[in-house]
Amino acid sequence: MRHASKMIRQHILALLADGQFHSGETIAQEVGLSRTAVAGHIAQLTEWGLDVFKVKGKGYKLNRQFALLNADLINRQLKCPSLSLVQVEPVLASTNTELKKRIVNARHNLADGDVMLAEIQTAGRGRHGKQWLAPVGGSLTFSMYWSFPDGYQSMAGLSLLVGVAVCNALQKFGVEDVQLKWPNDVYLHGKKLAGVLIEVEGQIGATAHSVIGIGLNVCVPDEQYNVGQPHTDLTSFLGQVPDRNALAASMIDSLRELLPIFTMEGFGRFVGTWQSLDLFADKTVVLQMGDKRFSGIERGIDESGALLVETQEGITRFHGGEVSLRGG
Structure with missing residues (x-):
């Protein structure tokens, strides 16, 4: 049942991807379901982020067309x-x-x-x-x-x-x-x-x-x-x-x-x-680490990928997963 629902939603997504209007009746015939069932699947897709709207007498249409990943x-x-x-x-x-x-x-x-x-x-x-x-x-x-x-x-x-x-x-x-x-x-x-x-x-x-x-x-x-x-x-x-x-x-x-x-x-x-791609090279940065805040000049990274920050105490190394970073 779960696999069938996935295939139906994939089919509906493929139909709507052209950005044109598709009537509920046409979609229902394509996927072999009732219009009510189709409406349910489209409602779920919309909840997941599909930008689809319905116009009475015309059917369903995406805000813009897009090419599906293949x-x-x-x-x-x-x-x-x-x-x-x-x-x-x-x-x-x-x-x-x-x-x-x-x-x-x-x-x-x-x-x-x-x-x-x-x-x-x-x-x-x-x-x-x-x-x-x-x-x-x-x-x-x-x-x-x-x-x-x-x-x-x-x-x-x-x-x-x-x-x-x-x-x-x-x-x-x-x-x-x-x-x-x-x-x-x-x-x-x-x-x-x-x-x-x-x-x-x-x-x-x-x-x-x-x-x-x-x-x-x-x-x-x-x-x-x-x-x-x-x-x-x-x-x-x-x-x-x-x-x-x-x-x-x-x-x-x-x-x-x-x-x-x-x-x-x-x-x-x-x-x-x-x-060479560093957004904050030689700029003042503020790092939040738990309840602690650190401020200093960002001086790049070392071979382990640690961030180097120059403070009054010298160069301090910060490792991924510990800090958030933004320009100071």
Whole structure:
């Protein structure tokens, strides 16, 4: 029953994605359900963030059309499509959560570089448990699996490395002005464009299994969506909606190119690149760490990915997961 509902919603989403009016009767015939049942499915999709409205006598229509994510289209644009699996799901609670389930479940034999993308995330997350809000068709949300045989300690600086990979991918689309905010945000012209969430499964002393989650604003107009902080999107910068499947392929290629180097050599060789993209380089920053606040001049990062802040006492190192950072 659950699988059937998923297929029905995927079908409805595909029908509406053209941005044209579709009558309830036509949709009902397409999916083999009553108009009442169709209305229920569309109500659920709307609750999950699908921007759909109904006009009496015309039917249902999206606020704007969009091209659906498609695993075949993504694979065709990858440099090495056979390296690992690319899977697209119409609706998931969270791509990170789904991959974490597969790590724990021995039936799923994951390979480095396997990717899960979702058109709709019903419980997407950012750092510190914050909700990641993503309008349907207006974002690119995906997660990649990568293992670290040398354990958790060999992952130092991973979120920063992922930020570099995202910037490299975006620069291929003509987005040259991207910057990085330590430890895991991508900014464009001073506003948040994308976020990274790293989660890890595994025992101490054994292989660490990482899930690399990325959320990118593709078409999220700031006048329509309040995400709790200043944000921007690629459409505003480029003047047109970019191809999300091409974007996904570029991101996946960039991660697959840099992650093997990082796994073998660590973050050290990427320090210079990250610092060239640093949003707060040599600026006053304020860091909140629990109930404590620190202020100082941001002086880049070290080879472990720790943030270096110059205070009256000298250089202090801060590690990911402990602090929030904003310009002072």
